[in-house]
Amino acid sequence: MSTSEKYVTAAYLVFLAVLLLYVVIYSTKIARLEREVALHGEPEDGRES
Amino acid sequence: MTELVANARPRRAAPGRRAGTRWAPRPASLVAAASSITLLTGLALAFYWVPSDADQGFSQRIFYLHVPIALTSYACFGAGAWKAFRLLQSGDDRHDLESYTAVHIGIIFALLTLVTGSIWAKISWGIWWNWGEDQLVLFLVVFLFYCTYFMLRFSVDAGLRRGRISAVYALFGAVLIPVSFLAIRLAPRYIHPVVFTTGGPRMAHSMLLVFCVMLAGLLGLAGSLYRTELGGRRIDRRLRELRSDA
Numbered sequence: 487m488s489t490s491e492k493y494v495t496a497a498y499l500v501f502l503a504v505l506l507l508y509v510v511i512y513s514t515k516i517a518r519l520e521r522e523v524a525l526h527g528e529p530e531d532g533r534e535s
Numbered sequence: 536m537t538e539l540v541a542n543a544r545p546r547r548a549a550p551g552r553r554a555g556t557r558w559a560p561r562p563a564s565l566v567a568a569a570s571s572i573t574l575l576t577g578l579a580l581a582f583y584w585v586p587s588d589a590d591q592g593f594s595q596r597i598f599y600l601h602v603p604i605a606l607t608s609y610a611c612f613g614a615g616a617w618k619a620f621r622l623l624q625s626g627d628d629r630h631d632l633e634s635y636t637a638v639h640i641g642i643i644f645a646l647l648t649l650v651t652g653s654i655w656a657k658i659s660w661g662i663w664w665n666w667g668e669d670q671l672v673l674f675l676v677v678f679l680f681y682c683t684y685f686m687l688r689f690s691v692d693a694g695l696r697r698g699r700i701s702a703v704y705a706l707f708g709a710v711l712i713p714v715s716f717l718a719i720r721l722a723p724r725y726i727h728p729v730v731f732t733t734g735g736p737r738m739a740h741s742m743l744l745v746f747c748v749m750l751a752g753l754l755g756l757a758g759s760l761y762r763t764e765l766g767g768r769r770i771d772r773r774l775r776e777l778r779s780d781a
Contacts, residue, residue, distance in 0.1 A: 490594045490658050497597050497654040498578065501604070501647055505756075508643065512763060519770050526777045 563762045570755025577749035585745045591728075594658040598730070598742075601651040603750040604644050605674070607757045609712050611641030612681065614761075616709030619702035631698030632772065634705055636765045638684055640757055645678045673715040680708055 487495075581599040588595035615637035622630035652671065653663045665671060684704055691697040730736055736743050 488593065490592060493654050493658045494594055494596050497651045498600060500650055500654070501600055504643065504647055508760070512767065515771075516763075516767055519767060519774065522774050523770065526774060 563759065566755055566762075567759035570752050570759055573748060573755060574752030577745060577752050580745045580748060585741050586739070588742075591659065594655060597651055597655040597658075599745050599749045601648065601655060602730070603746065603753045604651060605648040606750060607753045608641045608644035608648055609716065610754060611637050611644060611757055611761070612677070612705075612708055612712055615641060615705045619705035622698055622702045623706070626695070628695060628698055631695075631701065632768050633765060634702060635688065636761055636768060638681055638705055638708075640761050640764065642678070642681050642685075643760075644753075644757065645674070645681065648674065649678060669718045670715075673711075673718045677708070677711045677715050680711060684708065 577599065581596050585596075585599075587593050615634045618630045618634035618637060621627070622634060652674075656665065656671075657663050684701065687704055688697060688701045691700055730738055736746075738746075
Protein backbone atom coordinates (compact mmCIF):
# COMPACT_ATOMS: atom_id res chain seq x y z
CA MET A 487 0.00 0.00 0.00
CA SER A 488 1.54 3.30 -1.09
CA THR A 489 1.62 6.42 1.09
CA SER A 490 -1.02 8.03 -1.12
CA GLU A 491 -3.33 5.03 -0.72
CA LYS A 492 -2.85 5.10 3.06
CA TYR A 493 -3.83 8.77 3.27
CA VAL A 494 -6.88 8.32 1.04
CA THR A 495 -8.01 5.31 3.09
CA ALA A 496 -7.45 7.34 6.27
CA ALA A 497 -9.66 10.16 4.92
CA TYR A 498 -12.53 7.75 4.23
CA LEU A 499 -12.04 6.02 7.60
CA VAL A 500 -12.16 9.38 9.41
CA PHE A 501 -15.50 10.07 7.73
CA LEU A 502 -16.88 6.66 8.72
CA ALA A 503 -15.53 6.99 12.27
CA VAL A 504 -17.15 10.41 12.77
CA LEU A 505 -20.41 9.09 11.34
CA LEU A 506 -20.29 6.05 13.64
CA LEU A 507 -19.49 8.25 16.65
CA TYR A 508 -22.45 10.49 15.84
CA VAL A 509 -24.80 7.50 15.52
CA VAL A 510 -23.57 6.01 18.82
CA ILE A 511 -23.93 9.34 20.67
CA TYR A 512 -27.39 9.96 19.24
CA SER A 513 -28.56 6.38 19.81
CA THR A 514 -27.57 6.78 23.46
CA LYS A 515 -29.44 10.06 23.67
CA ILE A 516 -32.56 8.62 22.02
CA ALA A 517 -32.48 5.65 24.39
CA ARG A 518 -32.28 8.05 27.35
CA LEU A 519 -35.17 10.10 25.96
CA GLU A 520 -37.27 6.96 25.53
CA ARG A 521 -36.67 6.01 29.16
CA GLU A 522 -37.65 9.51 30.29
CA VAL A 523 -40.75 9.46 28.12
CA ALA A 524 -41.74 6.19 29.75
CA LEU A 525 -41.14 7.72 33.21
CA HIS A 526 -43.08 10.90 32.61
CA GLY A 527 -45.87 9.38 30.59
CA GLU A 528 -45.98 9.80 26.86
CA PRO A 529 -46.80 13.21 25.43
CA GLU A 530 -49.60 13.26 22.90
CA ASP A 531 -47.43 14.84 20.28
CA GLY A 532 -43.71 15.66 20.22
CA ARG A 533 -44.20 18.62 17.91
CA GLU A 534 -43.72 22.00 19.39
CA SER A 535 -46.66 24.22 19.76
CA MET B 536 -32.75 4.83 15.41
CA THR B 537 -34.16 6.87 12.57
CA GLU B 538 -37.53 5.20 12.48
CA LEU B 539 -37.98 5.70 16.23
CA VAL B 540 -37.80 9.47 16.04
CA ALA B 541 -38.34 10.20 12.39
CA ASN B 542 -41.58 12.02 12.91
CA ALA B 543 -40.87 13.06 16.48
CA ARG B 544 -44.28 11.95 17.57
CA PRO B 545 -44.14 9.66 20.59
CA ARG B 546 -47.33 7.67 20.45
CA ARG B 547 -49.30 5.89 23.11
CA ALA B 548 -48.00 2.39 23.44
CA ALA B 549 -50.20 -0.62 22.97
CA PRO B 550 -50.53 -2.71 26.17
CA GLY B 551 -47.32 -4.61 26.77
CA ARG B 552 -45.41 -2.67 24.15
CA ARG B 553 -43.05 0.25 24.64
CA ALA B 554 -43.88 3.50 22.92
CA GLY B 555 -42.30 4.03 19.55
CA THR B 556 -40.58 0.65 19.30
CA ARG B 557 -42.94 -0.73 16.67
CA TRP B 558 -41.14 -0.79 13.36
CA ALA B 559 -43.02 0.56 10.41
CA PRO B 560 -41.52 1.75 7.13
CA ARG B 561 -41.69 5.52 7.02
CA PRO B 562 -40.42 7.92 4.38
CA ALA B 563 -37.55 8.99 6.66
CA SER B 564 -36.47 5.36 7.10
CA LEU B 565 -36.61 4.81 3.37
CA VAL B 566 -34.51 7.93 2.73
CA ALA B 567 -31.96 6.75 5.34
CA ALA B 568 -31.77 3.28 3.76
CA ALA B 569 -31.54 4.69 0.23
CA SER B 570 -28.80 7.15 1.18
CA SER B 571 -26.83 4.38 2.94
CA ILE B 572 -27.03 2.19 -0.16
CA THR B 573 -26.11 5.14 -2.39
CA LEU B 574 -23.13 5.99 -0.21
CA LEU B 575 -21.86 2.41 -0.14
CA THR B 576 -22.26 2.23 -3.93
CA GLY B 577 -20.38 5.52 -4.28
CA LEU B 578 -17.55 4.27 -2.05
CA ALA B 579 -17.24 1.08 -4.06
CA LEU B 580 -17.21 3.00 -7.34
CA ALA B 581 -14.67 5.51 -6.02
CA PHE B 582 -12.24 2.81 -4.93
CA TYR B 583 -12.71 0.06 -7.50
CA TRP B 584 -14.32 1.42 -10.65
CA VAL B 585 -13.37 4.99 -11.51
CA PRO B 586 -9.93 5.39 -13.14
CA SER B 587 -7.16 7.23 -11.32
CA ASP B 588 -6.60 10.84 -12.27
CA ALA B 589 -3.74 11.28 -14.77
CA ASP B 590 -2.27 14.19 -12.84
CA GLN B 591 -2.89 13.44 -9.16
CA GLY B 592 -3.09 9.65 -9.27
CA PHE B 593 -4.78 7.75 -6.44
CA SER B 594 -4.95 10.75 -4.09
CA GLN B 595 -7.57 12.37 -6.33
CA ARG B 596 -10.08 9.85 -4.93
CA ILE B 597 -10.43 12.03 -1.83
CA PHE B 598 -12.27 14.44 -4.16
CA TYR B 599 -15.31 12.10 -4.21
CA LEU B 600 -15.61 12.49 -0.44
CA HIS B 601 -14.18 15.93 0.28
CA VAL B 602 -16.12 18.05 -2.24
CA PRO B 603 -19.56 16.43 -1.68
CA ILE B 604 -19.07 16.81 2.09
CA ALA B 605 -18.22 20.49 1.61
CA LEU B 606 -21.29 21.03 -0.60
CA THR B 607 -23.45 19.18 1.94
CA SER B 608 -22.22 21.47 4.71
CA TYR B 609 -23.11 24.49 2.55
CA ALA B 610 -26.56 22.97 1.98
CA CYS B 611 -27.05 22.48 5.73
CA PHE B 612 -25.97 26.04 6.52
CA GLY B 613 -28.26 27.25 3.74
CA ALA B 614 -31.14 25.25 5.22
CA GLY B 615 -30.33 26.70 8.64
CA ALA B 616 -30.46 30.20 7.18
CA TRP B 617 -33.77 29.47 5.44
CA LYS B 618 -35.33 28.22 8.68
CA ALA B 619 -33.91 31.27 10.45
CA PHE B 620 -35.56 33.48 7.85
CA ARG B 621 -38.85 31.63 8.36
CA LEU B 622 -38.57 32.21 12.12
CA LEU B 623 -38.02 35.94 11.66
CA GLN B 624 -40.80 36.09 9.08
CA SER B 625 -43.46 34.12 10.93
CA GLY B 626 -42.31 34.26 14.56
CA ASP B 627 -43.01 30.53 14.78
CA ASP B 628 -40.69 29.11 17.46
CA ARG B 629 -40.71 25.72 15.69
CA HIS B 630 -38.27 27.07 13.09
CA ASP B 631 -35.70 27.93 15.76
CA LEU B 632 -35.06 24.28 16.57
CA GLU B 633 -35.00 23.42 12.86
CA SER B 634 -32.44 26.13 12.11
CA TYR B 635 -30.29 25.10 15.07
CA THR B 636 -30.37 21.43 14.03
CA ALA B 637 -29.44 22.24 10.42
CA VAL B 638 -26.50 24.36 11.57
CA HIS B 639 -25.39 21.57 13.92
CA ILE B 640 -25.39 19.00 11.13
CA GLY B 641 -23.62 21.53 8.89
CA ILE B 642 -20.84 22.05 11.41
CA ILE B 643 -20.17 18.29 11.54
CA PHE B 644 -19.85 18.18 7.76
CA ALA B 645 -17.71 21.34 7.76
CA LEU B 646 -15.35 19.74 10.27
CA LEU B 647 -15.11 16.67 8.03
CA THR B 648 -14.40 18.96 5.06
CA LEU B 649 -11.47 20.51 6.89
CA VAL B 650 -10.08 17.13 7.98
CA THR B 651 -10.37 15.43 4.58
CA GLY B 652 -9.03 18.56 2.85
CA SER B 653 -6.02 18.62 5.15
CA ILE B 654 -5.31 14.96 4.41
CA TRP B 655 -5.45 15.71 0.68
CA ALA B 656 -3.14 18.74 1.16
CA LYS B 657 -0.64 16.56 2.98
CA ILE B 658 -0.51 14.15 0.04
CA SER B 659 -0.46 16.75 -2.72
CA TRP B 660 1.34 19.72 -1.18
CA GLY B 661 3.30 17.98 1.59
CA ILE B 662 1.73 20.23 4.25
CA TRP B 663 -1.48 19.93 6.29
CA TRP B 664 -2.53 23.54 5.82
CA ASN B 665 -1.65 26.55 3.65
CA TRP B 666 -2.53 29.95 5.13
CA GLY B 667 -1.87 31.62 1.78
CA GLU B 668 -4.75 29.81 0.07
CA ASP B 669 -7.99 31.82 0.07
CA GLN B 670 -10.29 28.82 -0.33
CA LEU B 671 -8.92 27.10 2.76
CA VAL B 672 -8.85 30.18 4.96
CA LEU B 673 -12.35 31.29 3.92
CA PHE B 674 -13.79 27.86 4.63
CA LEU B 675 -12.11 27.96 8.05
CA VAL B 676 -13.71 31.38 8.61
CA VAL B 677 -17.14 29.90 7.75
CA PHE B 678 -16.50 27.00 10.12
CA LEU B 679 -15.41 29.26 12.98
CA PHE B 680 -18.31 31.63 12.31
CA TYR B 681 -20.77 28.77 12.82
CA CYS B 682 -18.83 27.51 15.87
CA THR B 683 -19.44 30.95 17.35
CA TYR B 684 -23.16 30.49 16.59
CA PHE B 685 -23.27 27.88 19.37
CA MET B 686 -21.39 30.12 21.80
CA LEU B 687 -23.85 32.93 21.09
CA ARG B 688 -26.86 30.65 21.35
CA PHE B 689 -25.91 29.18 24.70
CA SER B 690 -25.02 32.56 26.16
CA VAL B 691 -28.67 33.67 25.89
CA ASP B 692 -31.55 32.31 27.97
CA ALA B 693 -33.89 29.96 26.13
CA GLY B 694 -36.89 31.59 24.55
CA LEU B 695 -38.02 33.56 21.54
CA ARG B 696 -35.31 36.20 22.08
CA ARG B 697 -32.60 33.56 21.79
CA GLY B 698 -34.32 32.18 18.70
CA ARG B 699 -34.36 35.60 17.04
CA ILE B 700 -30.73 36.40 17.89
CA SER B 701 -29.61 32.98 16.62
CA ALA B 702 -31.70 33.43 13.47
CA VAL B 703 -30.11 36.78 12.62
CA TYR B 704 -26.66 35.27 13.14
CA ALA B 705 -27.47 32.24 10.98
CA LEU B 706 -28.71 34.57 8.23
CA PHE B 707 -25.44 36.49 8.30
CA GLY B 708 -23.62 33.17 7.95
CA ALA B 709 -25.48 32.46 4.73
CA VAL B 710 -23.73 35.47 3.18
CA LEU B 711 -20.38 33.75 3.76
CA ILE B 712 -21.36 30.65 1.78
CA PRO B 713 -21.23 32.19 -1.74
CA VAL B 714 -18.13 34.16 -0.73
CA SER B 715 -16.40 30.93 0.29
CA PHE B 716 -17.59 29.12 -2.84
CA LEU B 717 -16.56 31.89 -5.23
CA ALA B 718 -13.28 32.76 -3.52
CA ILE B 719 -11.23 30.29 -5.49
CA ARG B 720 -12.89 31.31 -8.75
CA LEU B 721 -12.23 35.01 -8.22
CA ALA B 722 -8.71 34.69 -6.80
CA PRO B 723 -5.97 36.00 -9.11
CA ARG B 724 -3.66 33.11 -8.18
CA TYR B 725 -4.29 29.83 -6.42
CA ILE B 726 -2.99 26.30 -6.08
CA HIS B 727 -6.23 24.71 -4.86
CA PRO B 728 -7.70 22.67 -7.76
CA VAL B 729 -10.83 24.01 -9.44
CA VAL B 730 -12.99 21.32 -11.04
CA PHE B 731 -16.29 23.12 -11.56
CA THR B 732 -15.86 26.14 -13.78
CA THR B 733 -18.20 28.28 -15.85
CA GLY B 734 -17.28 26.01 -18.77
CA GLY B 735 -18.63 22.95 -16.92
CA PRO B 736 -16.98 20.23 -14.85
CA ARG B 737 -13.41 19.48 -15.88
CA MET B 738 -13.37 15.73 -15.39
CA ALA B 739 -14.30 12.49 -17.16
CA HIS B 740 -17.95 11.38 -17.26
CA SER B 741 -17.19 8.38 -15.02
CA MET B 742 -15.67 10.71 -12.40
CA LEU B 743 -18.65 13.03 -12.58
CA LEU B 744 -20.99 10.06 -12.13
CA VAL B 745 -19.19 8.88 -8.97
CA PHE B 746 -19.16 12.45 -7.68
CA CYS B 747 -22.93 12.75 -8.21
CA VAL B 748 -23.58 9.38 -6.52
CA MET B 749 -21.54 10.43 -3.49
CA LEU B 750 -23.21 13.85 -3.37
CA ALA B 751 -26.67 12.28 -3.51
CA GLY B 752 -25.73 9.81 -0.77
CA LEU B 753 -24.30 12.51 1.49
CA LEU B 754 -27.26 14.86 1.00
CA GLY B 755 -29.59 11.98 1.86
CA LEU B 756 -27.46 11.14 4.88
CA ALA B 757 -27.51 14.75 6.06
CA GLY B 758 -31.29 14.81 5.61
CA SER B 759 -31.67 11.63 7.66
CA LEU B 760 -29.40 12.91 10.42
CA TYR B 761 -31.37 16.16 10.43
CA ARG B 762 -34.70 14.39 10.81
CA THR B 763 -33.35 12.11 13.53
CA GLU B 764 -31.69 14.89 15.50
CA LEU B 765 -34.65 17.22 15.14
CA GLY B 766 -36.99 14.49 16.38
CA GLY B 767 -34.77 13.91 19.42
CA ARG B 768 -34.54 17.61 20.17
CA ARG B 769 -38.33 18.04 19.95
CA ILE B 770 -38.89 15.18 22.38
CA ASP B 771 -36.18 16.59 24.66
CA ARG B 772 -37.81 20.01 24.66
CA ARG B 773 -41.24 18.50 25.31
CA LEU B 774 -39.81 16.52 28.24
CA ARG B 775 -38.34 19.71 29.70
CA GLU B 776 -41.77 21.31 29.47
CA LEU B 777 -43.34 18.28 31.17
CA ARG B 778 -40.76 18.47 33.95
CA SER B 779 -41.34 22.17 34.50
CA ASP B 780 -45.12 21.61 34.54
CA ALA B 781 -44.82 18.81 37.11
